[in-house]
Amino acid sequence: MIIKKSEIAGLLDQLAKEYRVYAPVDENGNIAFKAIKEGAEAKLGENSKKPPKEILFPQSEELFNYSVNQEGLRMDSKVDDTKSVAIGLRPCDAKSIMLLDNVFSNDQYQDVYYLARRDNTVIVSLGCNRPSGTCFCTSVNSGPFDTDGSDVLLTDIGEAYLVEAITEQGKELVGKLNLPEADAEAKALAEKAKASATVASEVDLAGLKEKLDGMFTHEYWDKLHEKCIGCAACTYLCPTCHCFDIEDDAKDCEGCRVRNWDACMFPLFTLHGSGHNPRTSGKERFRQRVMHKFNYFVDRYNATACVGCGRCIKNCPVNMDIRQVLAEIKAQDTGSEVG
Amino acid sequence: MQNLSKVIQDTAKKLLEEKKVDLVVGFAQGSLPLRSTPYFARTVDQAANLIWDEYCENNLTNYLRKREEKVAVVAKGCDTRSIVALMKENQIDREKLYIIGVPCQGMIDRKKASKLVGGEILEAEINGEEITLKGNGFEQKAPKAELYYDTCIRCAYGNPVIYDELVGEEVAAKELSFAEVEEFEAKSAEERASFLAQEMEKCIRCYACRNACPTCYCPECFVDTSSPQWISKRAYSAKDNLIFQGVRVFHQLGRCADCGACERACPMGIKLSLLTRKGVKDVKETFGYEAGLNPDDKPVLNDFTPDDPQPFLMKE
Amino acid sequence: MDRNNPYLPIPMRLVKNFTETEDKLIHTFTLEFVNKEDEENFKYMPGQFAELMVYGKGEAPFGIASSPTEPGILKFSVAKVGVVSTALHLLEEGSIVGVRGPLGNWYPVEDLKGKNIVIIGGGFAFTTLRSTIEYLLDPARRGDYGDLTVIYGARNPGLLLYKDELKKWSERDDINLVTTIDRPVEGWTGRTGFIPAVVKEEAPSAENTVCIICGPPVMIKFTQPVLEELGFTPEQIIMSLEMRMKCGLGMCGRCNIGSKYVCKDGPVFTLAQLKKLPNEY
Numbered sequence: 001m002i003i004k005k006s007e008i009a010g011l012l013d014q015l016a017k018e019y020r021v022y023a024p025v026d027e028n029g030n031i032a033f034k035a036i037k038e039g040a041e042a043k044l045g046e047n048s049k050k051p052p053k054e055i056l057f058p059q060s061e062e063l064f065n066y067s068v069n070q071e072g073l074r075m076d077s078k079v080d081d082t083k084s085v086a087i088g089l090r091p092c093d094a095k096s097i098m099l100l101d102n103v104f105s106n107d108q109y110q111d112v113y114y115l116a117r118r119d120n121t122v123i124v125s126l127g128c129n130r131p132s133g134t135c136f137c138t139s140v141n142s143g144p145f146d147t148d149g150s151d152v153l154l155t156d157i158g159e160a161y162l163v164e165a166i167t168e169q170g171k172e173l174v175g176k177l178n179l180p181e182a183d184a185e186a187k188a189l190a191e192k193a194k195a196s197a198t199v200a201s202e203v204d205l206a207g208l209k210e211k212l213d214g215m216f217t218h219e220y221w222d223k224l225h226e227k228c229i230g231c232a233a234c235t236y237l238c239p240t241c242h243c244f245d246i247e248d249d250a251k252d253c254e255g256c257r258v259r260n261w262d263a264c265m266f267p268l269f270t271l272h273g274s275g276h277n278p279r280t281s282g283k284e285r286f287r288q289r290v291m292h293k294f295n296y297f298v299d300r301y302n303a304t305a306c307v308g309c310g311r312c313i314k315n316c317p318v319n320m321d322i323r324q325v326l327a328e329i330k331a332q333d334t335g336s337e338v339g
Numbered sequence: 340m341q342n343l344s345k346v347i348q349d350t351a352k353k354l355l356e357e358k359k360v361d362l363v364v365g366f367a368q369g370s371l372p373l374r375s376t377p378y379f380a381r382t383v384d385q386a387a388n389l390i391w392d393e394y395c396e397n398n399l400t401n402y403l404r405k406r407e408e409k410v411a412v413v414a415k416g417c418d419t420r421s422i423v424a425l426m427k428e429n430q431i432d433r434e435k436l437y438i439i440g441v442p443c444q445g446m447i448d449r450k451k452a453s454k455l456v457g458g459e460i461l462e463a464e465i466n467g468e469e470i471t472l473k474g475n476g477f478e479q480k481a482p483k484a485e486l487y488y489d490t491c492i493r494c495a496y497g498n499p500v501i502y503d504e505l506v507g508e509e510v511a512a513k514e515l516s517f518a519e520v521e522e523f524e525a526k527s528a529e530e531r532a533s534f535l536a537q538e539m540e541k542c543i544r545c546y547a548c549r550n551a552c553p554t555c556y557c558p559e560c561f562v563d564t565s566s567p568q569w570i571s572k573r574a575y576s577a578k579d580n581l582i583f584q585g586v587r588v589f590h591q592l593g594r595c596a597d598c599g600a601c602e603r604a605c606p607m608g609i610k611l612s613l614l615t616r617k618g619v620k621d622v623k624e625t626f627g628y629e630a631g632l633n634p635d636d637k638p639v640l641n642d643f644t645p646d647d648p649q650p651f652l653m654k655e
Numbered sequence: 656m657d658r659n660n661p662y663l664p665i666p667m668r669l670v671k672n673f674t675e676t677e678d679k680l681i682h683t684f685t686l687e688f689v690n691k692e693d694e695e696n697f698k699y700m701p702g703q704f705a706e707l708m709v710y711g712k713g714e715a716p717f718g719i720a721s722s723p724t725e726p727g728i729l730k731f732s733v734a735k736v737g738v739v740s741t742a743l744h745l746l747e748e749g750s751i752v753g754v755r756g757p758l759g760n761w762y763p764v765e766d767l768k769g770k771n772i773v774i775i776g777g778g779f780a781f782t783t784l785r786s787t788i789e790y791l792l793d794p795a796r797r798g799d800y801g802d803l804t805v806i807y808g809a810r811n812p813g814l815l816l817y818k819d820e821l822k823k824w825s826e827r828d829d830i831n832l833v834t835t836i837d838r839p840v841e842g843w844t845g846r847t848g849f850i851p852a853v854v855k856e857e858a859p860s861a862e863n864t865v866c867i868i869c870g871p872p873v874m875i876k877f878t879q880p881v882l883e884e885l886g887f888t889p890e891q892i893i894m895s896l897e898m899r900m901k902c903g904l905g906m907c908g909r910c911n912i913g914s915k916y917v918c919k920d921g922p923v924f925t926l927a928q929l930k931k932l933p934n935e936y
Contacts, residue, residue, distance in 0.1 A: 028541050029608055049607065050543065059543065060573040063662050068710040068751050072689050073666035108919060109904040112660045130475060133461050134371070216913075216933040227377040229401065231547035233606045243908030246662075246901045249571055250711040257662065260572045262907070263545075268563050269909050270899050273715075273736035276872075278898070278912075278936050292911070299914035317547050317604035318397055319369045319376035566738045 001163040001179035002186050003154070008161075011177055012039030015085055018176075019122075022055050022086040024048050033086065044088045044126055044154075051239035051311065052089045053096060056117045057104070059236070063113060063246070065256035081116040085173065087124040087154075092137045092307040094125040094149035096239035102301040103242050113259075122173045125150040126161070131199045134310030136323060139203040142307055145194045157189035203326050205294075205304065212295040214334045216287070224325065225286035227318045232263035234312035234320070235289070240305045243269070264288045290325060343391040343441065346506050347413055350439055351386035354411050360437050362406075364399050365389040365413035372463045373449045377402065389413070391506075393465060393483060396446040398600040400553040404430040411437035413506075416496040417598035420631025421553040423500055424594050427638050430556065440502025442510045445484070445491030450608065452486050455479065489519065490599025490612045500632055517620045523613055535581055541607040542580040544572070548611055549587060551604035554594045561586060584611065588618045593639035595619055596631040661904050664708045664753030665693040667729065672748050675732055677813025681779050682744050683720065683732045686752065697757065699723055701764060701787040702895060702923045705756025706903055707731055707739070709746065714755065715739040716900045716918070720782035720817075722789035724796075729754065732782045732816055758903040760923050762787050762867055762893060771801035773859045775878060777808050777850050777870025781816050783895055784869055788824065797829055804859050808835040808850045808874075812843050833857055851877040854885075861886035867893045879926070889927035896922045896929075896936055912936050 003011060015021050016039065023042035024031045033052040036042055050059075064077040101118065104111035128135070128144035137143055147153050151170030154161040162182050165171040182190075215221075235241040245262035249255055262269055265285050271277045279285050297305035306322070313321050351363040367378035367388045375394040379402075380386045391413070399412050400421035414422065419440060425431040452460055452472055462473040470483040495515035499505065523531065546562075549555045561569050562583050569586075570579040588595075597619045602611040622628055625648055628639035636642075671685035684707075688694035699705075699719055708714035715737060721730035733740045746752070764787070772791065776784040784807075791800055805824070809815045815834060824832045835846035835853045846853055850870065859866075866887055868875060875894065882892055898910035898917040905919035913932040915921065924932075 028537050030541060058575075060575050066710065068666070070749065070751065073664075073710075073751055073753065075663060077660055077663060079660070103906055106905050106919075109661045109906070110659065111904070111906060112662075132459055216935075223379065226379050226402075229547070229550040229604070231550040231604070232543075232545040233547045233604075236543050236545045237606060242906070244901070245572065245907070246714070247568075247572055248708075248711060248713040249573070253710045255711055258571075258573060260574065262901075262909070264908065266546075266563075272897065272899050273734075273740070284935065288911075291913075292908070296911060296914035313371070315606035317551050317606075319371065319374050321370035324370055566741075568738075 001165075001174060002157070002160045002182045003163055003177075003179060004160045006159075008042065008044065009039035012036065012042055012087070014177070015039075015173075018083065020082045020084040022052070022084060022121075024088045033089075035084075042088065047090050047093075047132075047309075049311075049315075050237060051096065051309065052086060052093050053100060053239050053242070055084075055086050055121065056097065056114055057100065057242065057244075059261045061113065061259055062249075063257045063259055065254075067254040069253065077112075079112050079116045081120050084117070084121040085124060086121055087126075089123055089125045089150070090128055090309070091125050091144060091146040091148075091150065091153070092135070092142050092309045093239045094123050095137075095142045095146055096149070096307045096309075097123065098149040099240050099297075099301070099303055099305055099307070100242055102303070122151045122169050123149060124152040124154060124170075124173070126154045126156065127194065127197070129156050129193045129197050131197060132310055132314075133200055134313045135199050135308060136201045136203050136310065137308035138199045139201075139205055140304055140306050140308040144197040144199060155190040155193055157186055157193060160186065162186055162190040199308075201323060203308070203323050204330060205326070208326060208330060209295055209298045209304075211329060211332070211334060212291060215329065215332065216291070218332060218334060220329065220332050221283050221287045224328075225282035228265070228282055228286055228320055229318055230265050230267070230282055230285065231317065232261075232265050233315050233317060234322075235263040235265060236261055237311040237315050239307055239309055239311070240293070264292065290322075290329070294326070343507050344389065347391050347439060347441070348386055348389050350504060350506065351380055351389055351411065352383045354437060355380070355383050355386055359409065360411040361408040363389065363411040363413070363439075364402050365439075366391065366395040366397075366399075369394060372460050373447055373452055391441060393445070393447045393470075396488070396600075396603050398551070398553055398596075398598045400425060400431075400596075401551060401600070403436065404553070404556055406431075406435065409435045409437070411439055413439045413441060414499055414502070415441055415443035416498050416500065417443075417494065417596050417600075418553075419499040419501050420496060420596035421598060423631040423634050424554055424596055424638070426634055428554075428594075433634075438499065438502040438504070440499030440505045442499065442505070442507050443491075443497045444510050445487030445494070445497070447483060447486045448488040451488075452481075455481060455486070488599060488603065490597070490602065490616075492516075493518065493616075494597065494599075496597075496632075501634060517616060519613060520617050520620050523617070536577050538609050539577040539580040539584065541609050542574065542577070542583075543607055544574045544580070544583070545606065547604040547606060548584075548601035548609075551600045552591075553598075553600070554591060554596070555587065584614055588614045591615060592618050593622050593626070593628060594630050597629075662755070662902075664706065664714070664755040665690065665697070666751050667693075667754050669746055669748055669750045669752055670728070672744075672746055675816050676779070677811075681732055681734050681816065683730060683816070684743060684746075684752075685721075686729045686731070686754065687727060689751065694727065697729075697754075699757035700761035701790045702761035702783045703757040703759050704783070704903075704922065705729070705731075705754050705758060707733070707743065708753030708755065709739055709742040710751070710753065712742040713739050714753065716758070716903060718783040718786075718895070718922075719757065720785050722786045722793070724790055724793040730785075732779060732785075734779055755903065759918055759921060762895075762923055764790060767865055768799045769801065769863075771860070771862075771864040772803050773864055773866040774803070774805045774807075775850060775854060775866060775868040775870070776806070777874040778810070778814070779816060780869045780871065780895075780897075781807060784867065785817050785820060787867065788830070789820070792824070792827070792830060801863065802831065803829065804831040804833070804857065806833045806835070806850065806853055806857060808837070808846075808853065810837045811840055812836055812845075849877070850874050851881045854878055854881045858885060861888075861891060865891050865893060867895075869895045889930055890925055892926035894924055894926060894929065896924060898922075898936060
C-alpha cells in the first residue's frame with residue numbers, strides 16, 4: 001500500500017477522529033512528538049530533539065491525586081488508556097520502546113501508567129533514507145529500516161510513502177485507511193531507498209559487555225568523565241534512559257504524586273538521607289551511565305540499552321561522544337583484571 | 340589557526356616538561372564538524388593533541404574551580420573574565436594557575452550554520468575569513484563572521500583580561516552592544532511575558548546551562564533542595580522554569596562574565612543570553628560595573644558606596 | 656482501588672508515635688490497617704521494607720520492624736533525616752498515612768530451618784532484625800530453628816531500640832541476648848565494647864549456623880573479619896543493604912549495585928552474593 005504525501009494531513013485528520021494522534025511537530029523551534037489537533041501540524045521529515053519515549057513515559061506525569069482526612073483516603077489514579085497512534089518515529093526510537101518494555105514490565109511489577117499507553121498506542125514508524133552522521137543504529141542490532149517495535153513501517157519513496165503493516169495492530173490500523181495498493185514501481189523505489197540508506201559510523205560492540213564485566217575498577221574511568229559537566233542532556237534526550245524520581249506536589253493533605261525524569265548524572269540521584277553517596281563524583285556517575293547501557297542492562301534483559309540514535313552525541317555541551325568512549329573501552333588493556 | 344594550535348602545543352609541552360604545571364586544560368579536535376572539545380593534557384604527548392580553532396566554544400574556566408594541582412588553561416577573553424570573577428570568590432588560586440591567553444574573534448554557532456545550509460553539515464573547512472560547509476548534496480561558502488554566536492558578535496572583550504602568556508594577536512576593539520536586550524526592553528510587558536513563556540516551555544531541566552557556567556557552582560542548587568522545595572521539579576511548568584532561570588540570573592548579577600556558555604550548552608536552544616545579558620546590562624547601568632575585568636576591585640554586590648543608587652530604599 | 660497498580664499506597668492509621676531513643680531522633684510508629692481487605696493482602700516477611708507516605712510530603716522507604724506474627728499492625732522505626740521522616744515525627748496519633756509494599760526480598764527464614772542463627776545489629780539498623788527475632792521466637796516456629804544468639808549494640812543505653820522487647824527476650828531461655836554499649840555507663844549491666852570485639856568474645860560457632868548482620872558500614876567492615884575467623888563462609892553471612900530508593904519496583908534506576916537493584920533483588924544479600932557485585936554502595 002502507499003500513502004501520497006499530499007494526503008498525509010487528511011489521513012491524520014481522519015485518524016484523529018478515532019485516535020489521539022502523536023506526530024513530530026515544530027514546537028518553538030524544536031521538533032517534538034506531541035498529540036496533534038490537525039494533521040497539517042505533522043512534520044514527518046524531521047526527527048525529534050526529545051525522543052518519542054515521552055509519548056509513553058512523559059517527562060512529568062501525575063500518577064494519582066489524593067486527599068486525606070481522619071476517615072481515610074481518596075485517590076484518583078491517572079492511568080491513560082486513550083487509543084492512540086504515534087506516527088513518524090524512526091526505527092531506532094521504535095526499537096527503544098521494546099527496550100523500555102523490559103523495564104516497565106519486569107518479572108514482578110507492572111507499571112500500569114506506561115503499559116496502559118503502550119498497549120493502546122499503535123506505532124507507525126518512518127524508515128530513514130538518509131541516516132545522520134551521528135547515527136550508529138546498525139552497530140546496536142538495529143538499522144534504518146528495522147521493523148522491531150513498529151506496527152507499521154513507512155518508507156519515503158519521493159511523492160509517497162510505501163506502507164508495510166508489520167503487526168496485527170498495524171494491519172488493523174492500515175485496514176481502516178483504504179489505501180491504494182503499491183505498484184511495482186513503488187515497491188522498487190522502496191527497495192532502492194532501503195538499499196541505499198547508509199549508516200556511516202560504526203561502533204564495534206562485539207565482546208564489549210564481557211570487557212566491561214572486568215572493567216569496574218579500571219583506571220580508564222578516572223579521567224573519562226573529566227570534561228563531562230554532569231548535566232542531563234544526554235540522558236533526557238536518550239530514547240532508552242528511563243530513570244525517574246517521584247515527588248509529591250501538594251498542599252496540606254491534598255495533592256498529587258508526580259513522577260519526573262531523573263538522571264544518573266546528578267549527584268542527588270543516589271545521595272542517601274544520611275549524607276552518604278555511593279556515587280560521589282563524576283567518575284562513578286559517568287561509569288554508571290556507560291555500565292547501565294552496555295553491561296547491566298545486558299545482564300538484566302539480554303539487550304544493549306542503546307539504539308544508536310546519536311542524540312547524546314549531537315547535543316552534548318562538551319562533545320562527549322559515546323562512539324569514541326566505546327572504542328576506547330574496547331582498546332583498554334584489561335588483561336590483569338578478573339571478571 | 341593551525342599556527343596557533345602549534346604555539347599552544349609548544350607552550351603546553353614546555354610548561355609540562357618544566358613541571359611548571361601538572362595539567363593543561365585546553366581544546367582538542369572534536370568528533371563532529373564545527374566542534375572542538377575540552378581536553379586535559381597531563382603529558383607532553385597529550386599536549387600534542389591541543390588545538391585552537393573557531394569551534395572552541397566552551398568556557399574552560401568551568402574546570403578550574405578548587406583545583407589542587409598547578410594548572411594551565413587556554414583562555415579566551417570571556418574565559419579570563421570568569422577566572423577573574425572566580426578569583427574574587429576564592430574559587431581559583433591565581434598562584435596555581437597559568438593562563439595561556441588567546442584573543443578571540445568569536446566562535447562559530449553550529450545551529451546558525453545548519454540553518455544557513457538547511458541540512459546536516461558533514462564537513463567544514465575554514466580558509467581565512469571564509470567557511471565552506473559541506474553535506475549531502477550541498478557545498479556552501481559563507482563569511483565565518485556571519486556565523487559567530489550572537490553572544491560573540493556582541494562581545495567587546497575578545498582579548499584576555501589577564502594572562503601569563505598571550506598567544507596570537509590581539510583582536511581589534513569592538514563596542515559592547517546590548518542591542519537585543521534593548522529591543523526586548525522596548526516590548527510591552529505582555530509581549531515580554533509571552534516571549535519568555537515560549538522560551539521557558541522549551542526547558543527540559545537538564546541543567547546544562549547551570550553546569551556549563553563557571554560561576555554557577557553552589558554545592559546544592561536551590562532547584563534541587565527538598566526542604567524547602569522552592570520550585571516544582573516538573574519540567575512542563577514554564578513558570579517554574581522561569582523561576583529557575585530568573586534566580587540563576589539574579590545570582591549571577593555582578594558575577595556573570597557574559598560568556599554565553601549557558602546558551603551554547605542548552606540543547607533546546609533557549610535564548611538564555613537574553614536574560615543573562617539583561618542582568619549584565621542592568622549592573623553596568625546601575626553601578627557602572629562589569630564583572631571579571633579588574634582583579635583588584637570588589638565584586639559589585641559585595642561592595643557599597645554612599646553613591647550607590649537605591650531607589651528601592653528612598654526617593655532620590 | 657486498583658490493586659494491580661504498584662504505585663498506590665494503602666491508608667493506615669498511626670496509632671502510636673513513640674519516641675524510641677533518648678536523643679529523640681528515632682521514633683517508632685505503630686500503624687493499623689484502615690481496611691480489612693488491605694490487611695489480608697499485606698503479606699510480608701522479616702527483612703522486607705515498605706514506602707511510608709505522609710500525605711503532602713511524599714514517601715520514603717523503611718524496613719518493617721514488626722513481625723508477620725504480630726497481626727493487624729505494622730511498625731516502623733524512623734530516624735529524623737529528611738522531609739518525610741521529619742513530617743512523620745511530627746504526626747499526631749490518629750493521623751492517616753500511606754503505605755506501599757511490602758517491597759524487596761527477605762531474610763531466608765525458610766532456608767534457615769534446622770540451623771543455628773546469630774543476629775548481629777548495631778545502632779538503629781535493628782528494625783528488620785526486631786522483625787526477624789519476633790518471627791523466630793513465635794511459639795509455632797521456634798522449634799524449627801537451633802540456637803538463637805542476638806548481639807546488639809549502640810553507643811549508649813539510651814540509643815538502644817525496643818527496650819521492652821530486649822527485656823522480654825532477656826528473660827527467655829530460648830534466646831541468648833547480648834547487648835553492648837561503646838563505653839561504661841553507670842547502671843548498665845550489659846556488655847561494654849564495640850560489636851566486633853563482643854562478637855569475638857561470644858565466639859558463636861559457625862557450625863550449621865547462619866549470621867544475619869545489619870548496622871552501620873563501619874561496624875560491618877570490622878565485624879566481617881571476626882566472623883571469617885570464626886569460620887563463617889561468605890554464604891553463611893547475610894546482610895541487608897540501604898540505598899536511596901524511589902519506586903521500590905526495580906524501575907526508577909537509582910539503587911542498583913551493578914546489575915542488581917537493591918529494592919527488588921535485595922535489600923537482603925549474602926556476603927557471597929555481594930562479593931560478586933561492584934563495590935559501589
